[in-house]
Amino acid sequence: VQLQASGGGLVQAGGSLRLSCAASGGTISRYNMAWFRQAPGKERVFVAAFQWSGGTYYEDSVKGRFTISRDNAKNTVYLQMNDLKFEDTAVYYCAADRPPVAIVSALANERFYDVWGQGTLVTVSS
Secondary structure, X not given: OEEEEEOOEEEEOOOOEEEEEEEEXXXXXXXXXXXXXXXXXXXXXXXXXXXXXXXXXXXXXXXXXXXXXEEOOOOEEEEEEOOOOHHHOEEEEEEEEXXXXXXXXXXXXXXXXXXXXXXEEEEEEO
């Protein structure tokens, strides 16, 4: 499986962006899919996950602002980001967990994700 992330860019605080993660060589509906981000000088952290069975999970700071979704026909996962804040500035990575872990608490742990996209930069100006 290969993942191609896109959609990053420069946006003003309060604006919106939609990130896309297109998969090839595998079917995303069989995996847990997630977005992580890495801000400059910081570790990579969990943002949101779409469980293979359809559940969605979010890091607390993005709840109510970000929405993760999945289009099985396009084999693509999206991250709709609204009301962006300066602190959302980061490189965003999509990842696939194969085979999918069943423990919800594991979704935020990058150790369980074995395929990663190349990252897309989101810069939010204040």
